[in-house]
Amino acid sequence: MNEKSHLSSQFDDELGxxxxxxxxxxxxxxxxxxxxxxxxxxxxxxxxxxxxxxxxKVNDLEIAIDDDCAHxxxxxxxxxxxxxxxxxxxxxxTDLERAGDEAKKIAKGVRRIxxxxxxxxxxxxxxxxxxxxxxxxxxxxxxxxxxLDAALAVKVIQxxxxxxxxxxxxxxxxxxxxxxxxxxITTSIDIIWIARAVERIGDHAKNVAEHVVFIVxxxxxxHLPKENKESKE
Amino acid sequence: MQPLTTDEIRIVIxxxxxxxxxxxxxxxxxxxxALLVIVALIADMVxxxxxxxxxxxxxxxxxxxxxxxxxxxxxxGSLLVxxxxxxxxxxxxxxxxxYLEEYAKRNWLTNLIEINITNLAAVPSIVYGLLALxxxxxxxxxxxxxxxxxxxLALLILPIIIVxxxxxxxxxxxxxxxxxxxVGATRWQTCRYHIIPYAMPGILTGVIIGLARAIGETAxxxxxxxxxxIAFLPPLPFxxxxxxxxxxxxxxxxxxxxxxxxxxxxxxxRPDPAFEVNxxxxxxxxxxxxxxxxxxxxxxxxxMRKRIKW
Amino acid sequence: xxxHETPVLKAEARGLNFYYGEAxxxxxxxxxxxxxxxxxxxxxxxxxxxTYLRSxxxxxxxxxxxxxxxxxxxxxxxxxxxxxxxxPIEVRMRVGMVFQKPNPFPKTIFENVAYGLRVRxxxxxxxxxxxxxxxxxxxxxxxxxxxxxxDQAPNLSGGQQQRLCIARALATDPELLLFDEPTSxxxxxxxxxxxxxxxxxxxxxxxxxxxxxxxxAARVSDYTAYMFLGEMIEFGKTDQIFIKPxxxxxxxxxxxxxx
Numbered sequence: 123m124n125e126k127s128h129l130s131s132q133f134d135d136e137l138g139x140x141x142x143x144x145x146x147x148x149x150x151x152x153x154x155x156x157x158x159x160x161x162x163x164x165x166x167x168x169x170x171x172x173x174x175x176x177x178x179k180v181n182d183l184e185i186a187i188d189d190d191c192a193h194x195x196x197x198x199x200x201x202x203x204x205x206x207x208x209x210x211x212x213x214x215x216t217d218l219e220r221a222g223d224e225a226k227k228i229a230k231g232v233r234r235i236x237x238x239x240x241x242x243x244x245x246x247x248x249x250x251x252x253x254x255x256x257x258x259x260x261x262x263x264x265x266x267x268x269x270l271d272a273a274l275a276v277k278v279i280q281x282x283x284x285x286x287x288x289x290x291x292x293x294x295x296x297x298x299x300x301x302x303x304x305x306x307i308t309t310s311i312d313i314i315w316i317a318r319a320v321e322r323i324g325d326h327a328k329n330v331a332e333h334v335v336f337i338v339x340x341x342x343x344x345h346l347p348k349e350n351k352e353s354k355e
Numbered sequence: 356m357q358p359l360t361t362d363e364i365r366i367v368i369x370x371x372x373x374x375x376x377x378x379x380x381x382x383x384x385x386x387x388x389a390l391l392v393i394v395a396l397i398a399d400m401v402x403x404x405x406x407x408x409x410x411x412x413x414x415x416x417x418x419x420x421x422x423x424x425x426x427x428x429x430x431x432g433s434l435l436v437x438x439x440x441x442x443x444x445x446x447x448x449x450x451x452x453x454y455l456e457e458y459a460k461r462n463w464l465t466n467l468i469e470i471n472i473t474n475l476a477a478v479p480s481i482v483y484g485l486l487a488l489x490x491x492x493x494x495x496x497x498x499x500x501x502x503x504x505x506x507x508l509a510l511l512i513l514p515i516i517i518v519x520x521x522x523x524x525x526x527x528x529x530x531x532x533x534x535x536x537x538v539g540a541t542r543w544q545t546c547r548y549h550i551i552p553y554a555m556p557g558i559l560t561g562v563i564i565g566l567a568r569a570i571g572e573t574a575x576x577x578x579x580x581x582x583x584x585i586a587f588l589p590p591l592p593f594x595x596x597x598x599x600x601x602x603x604x605x606x607x608x609x610x611x612x613x614x615x616x617x618x619x620x621x622x623x624x625r626p627d628p629a630f631e632v633n634x635x636x637x638x639x640x641x642x643x644x645x646x647x648x649x650x651x652x653x654x655x656x657x658x659m660r661k662r663i664k665w
Numbered sequence: 666x667x668x669h670e671t672p673v674l675k676a677e678a679r680g681l682n683f684y685y686g687e688a689x690x691x692x693x694x695x696x697x698x699x700x701x702x703x704x705x706x707x708x709x710x711x712x713x714x715x716t717y718l719r720s721x722x723x724x725x726x727x728x729x730x731x732x733x734x735x736x737x738x739x740x741x742x743x744x745x746x747x748x749x750x751x752x753p754i755e756v757r758m759r760v761g762m763v764f765q766k767p768n769p770f771p772k773t774i775f776e777n778v779a780y781g782l783r784v785r786x787x788x789x790x791x792x793x794x795x796x797x798x799x800x801x802x803x804x805x806x807x808x809x810x811x812x813x814x815x816d817q818a819p820n821l822s823g824g825q826q827q828r829l830c831i832a833r834a835l836a837t838d839p840e841l842l843l844f845d846e847p848t849s850x851x852x853x854x855x856x857x858x859x860x861x862x863x864x865x866x867x868x869x870x871x872x873x874x875x876x877x878x879x880x881x882a883a884r885v886s887d888y889t890a891y892m893f894l895g896e897m898i899e900f901g902k903t904d905q906i907f908i909k910p911x912x913x914x915x916x917x918x919x920x921x922x923x924x
Contacts, residue, residue: 126922133921199880201907201919340909461729530768534830536727538781538837539758548780549770663771664819 259327404636421629439505448516476514484578512565519561563652680735705886723753761834767826769818804832824855
């Protein structure tokens, strides 16, 4: 990527501010997710409220960043790498915001389960595992964005397959569990919702990584077969 | 540096304004001096020659009696000589200027020619007279005629016309030339449709300034032997001439002649002070001719420039 | 981005070098110009883009000391525009040009457009009238001037003058039309009209345009070439040049990182 500065130092400042806002937003979403995982595994219903509040901050940031992008396009008419950066950021924030929403869903699911006096069953333990995998994906996607590292982004994209596979296996286990003991159906459905949310976080992390590849290499690799997603450089 | 206060700024401006006004006064004085000279000159001639401003003065031939002497042959001669001069000098000068600006390659030969055209403008007019005496009068056998005089003066003003043609052409923006060439025009088409028409005001100005210079020239005309006393006009085309023959269309060009400056010179060299009155009156007429030619030049330039804008 | 049809070559520069006296202004330029497409030349001042453009109609031949090497092939007849056996006037009859500053002749609107036809020996009044009207319509200025064809052209506004100059170039049906920064002297509205016109014109004529305004290149062109210090740095589809240029120098110029 381009290390030389623009003729307009103001333009440089604006782009820099935009990037740091994205990272700040990413940081908030990360804390939301890890708090939601903790709430799930430790039963900390109290932190649910905090997660929901954080989501409001995330939403505000999304709007602010999108607004900055629109202003920057109108004022600077960015081209080439700058255009890809602004365009990519505008899409990244959408995925980050949705990942935050999924964290909120997890938190609300956790509250329902615990308020009903239930404990996550043994089959729900696997969720903690994929949730952490999804969190790592998001963290790496944001690192890849911060460093404009396409190779790391490609790794994140590949990791999504594992999360998807694990999600499917959790689903199968829960279905079996529900058939064996119909009394657990209510709780199991909540857990399915949570698993589903975790899987979605992985998808959003993957999308962020794909946007990073577009920003760095100018290739749009969404919807391409897996083998073509390898970095060319 | 401390920023100036309002009062200080006003003092600075006042100083500057004072110098402004000082120079304005000096300039007006210089201008007035120059104008005064020309006004005095004209006034002097008008006052001295006032009693001769009659129709007869213009219609009489030269005479031994001052009161009856007129300038008929002189002003007719001057006009005819100018006609020959213009017919010879304009095509030559314009074509030469056009060639130098539009066609000639830039090399040492062109540079040499250019320098020498400038030199030509600086040659004293008497030298042209000597040249013409040798070439036109004797070599070509034109004699002491209107033709010889016209061609001599044409040589004299040729550099002026060439230089003013080139200046006029140079004032045409390159993008006009490029615009013409870009649609596939040849150089000649470009010259014919654009360069010559657009340069016309400048060329005409040069021509008239040149003619105004030529009409006042005395030395070369004396050198080739213009008559100082002449009591007939050149033959009009198709009128009866001496010996019952009919004058041809161009017979007048071979006729002996006199011109205004020579007439004036002749009168001033007479002992009788009455002729000084004639000289002053004729001088005023010559002056009026030159000034009106300049006026025509200014008018033409103004009128044609108004049509041509880039 | 449906550019699947194969573009047809209209012209191609091959190993083109150009010298102003001793100074080399163009260095080994190789570049295709595609038929009925708009190709934009961009680059900083003094990069040689105008010099390159003016090679296509041999404008440099008007001034002494200029020298070409290499060739510009012109298709379909495969003529070398720079060939010493090819008359520059023949080249200019096939390649029209519109200049940076509008340069109408100080004549009537009609005569400005008719000039190219007169130069070709056309003097039939009816033919001239038809072709002038057609050219003025093609240049999208007919409606504005149809009632004042005998007015002096320099009395038109800047934008109208430039469209008149385009009409003048179009009247003789050129195969290639060169634009040398055609809007640099115009206001944004007039600029927009010219850009719209360029878009219309590419249906019938190949266009090569030099512009200082990168956004203009992005808006009007199908292909873009970036030049720097007399060299062709990068040539490609405009979309590709403005989203993902291959060369670092193109990237720096397009994103405003020169310096």
